[in-house]
Amino acid sequence: MKRIEIDVSRTDFEVKKGKxxxxxxxxxxxxxxxxxxNDSEFILKEMNAFKTICFWMIPKxxxxxxxxxxxxxxxxxEDSTAAFQWLKADDINLYTARGSVFINNLECNTCNxxxxxxxxxxxxxxxQNANFTCDMGNIIFSGYQISSSYKLKVNSxxxxxxxxxxxxxxxxxxxxxxxxxxxxxxxNMGNITIS
Numbered sequence: 001m002k003r004i005e006i007d008v009s010r011t012d013f014e015v016k017k018g019k020x021x022x023x024x025x026x027x028x029x030x031x032x033x034x035x036x037x038n039d040s041e042f043i044l045k046e047m048n049a050f051k052t053i054c055f056w057m058i059p060k061x062x063x064x065x066x067x068x069x070x071x072x073x074x075x076x077x078e079d080s081t082a083a084f085q086w087l088k089a090d091d092i093n094l095y096t097a098r099g100s101v102f103i104n105n106l107e108c109n110t111c112n113x114x115x116x117x118x119x120x121x122x123x124x125x126x127x128q129n130a131n132f133t134c135d136m137g138n139i140i141f142s143g144y145q146i147s148s149s150y151k152l153k154v155n156s157x158x159x160x161x162x163x164x165x166x167x168x169x170x171x172x173x174x175x176x177x178x179x180x181x182x183x184x185x186x187x188n189m190g191n192i193t194i195s
Contacts, residue, residue, distance in 0.1 A: 001070040003041040004089075009078040011046050011059040016085050018064025028059035073108075077101055077118070087124075096120050096137065106143065115139050115190065130183045134190035142195045149182045150194075157187035161194045 006013065011028060021037050023030070023044075036043040042065070058080075073089040075082065077099040086105035094101060094111070096118035106124025113120060113130070115137040125144045132139050134157065152159050152166050159166045161183075185192050 001040065001042065001066075001068055003043075003072045003074070004065070004070050005041070005043045005045070005074040006063075006082070007045040007074075007076040008061075008080050008082070009046050010080055011061055012081045013044075013061040013063060014083045014085075015063045015065060015087070017067045020064070020066060022064040024062040024064075026060040026062075027057045028061070032059070033061075069107075075101065094120065113139060126183075131186075132184070132192055133186045134192050135188045137190045139190070139192045140195075141193070145183060145194070151182055151184045153186045155188045157190045157192070159185050159187050159192045159194075161185075163195075 021042060023035070032046065032048050034043065034045040034047055044061070044063070067086065067088070069088045069090070071090050073087060073092045075093070076095045078097045080099045082099065082101045084101075084103040087103050088105075088107045090109045092106075092108045092111045094113045096114070097116045098118050100119045101121070103122045103124065106122050106126070108126055109128045111122075111126050111130045113122075113132045115132075115134045117135065118137045120137070120139045122139075122141045123143050126141075130141075130145070132141070150161055152161070153170050154167050156168065183194065185194070
């Protein structure tokens with residue numbers, strides 16, 4: 001599998017391990033989404049983001065995906081909640097507007113994450129580079145990062161790296177044993193925590 005792309009506005013979704021691709025819909029129908037499944041890609045895009053949704057009938061999709069590593073994983077979440085049992089890819093691109101993303105068992109080479117006013121929680125391993133940008137939301141990464149080199153830019157937010165907190169600063173912490181991999185953390189008014 002080369003690419004998985006998920007783009008939802010108000011649909012909650014959960015990604016689980018499975019033997020084959022399987023989609024289960026609750027409080028919504030397949031016709032509300034553009035869905036492409038073939039040998040090289042899986043695309044799920046919400047088509048009717050402006051339809052009326054009652055808070056007790058929030059649409060939810062459960063996605064079963066074979067436990068295979070993919071090349072690129074693109075996830076865009078507007079106002080919904082996304083939960084991943086696992087996420088394994090070479091490159092991961094995540095965008096959270098006002099929703100929430102929870103990822104357990106993360107394994108990737110590079111991770112690009114932009115968080116508007118939402119919340120993103122990642123647990124796992126980032127092998128190479130990470131670029132986290134947080135406007136007014138919260139980003140939490142716990143797990144193992146190969147890089148212990150950080151580049152920080154903080155406006156009125158707060159970045160905490162392994163117990164050390166930074167605010168209103170630009171700061172570089174370079175590990176001489178680690179030339180290339182780096183965690184690039186940009187925080188405007190939100191919070192980024194790395195542990």
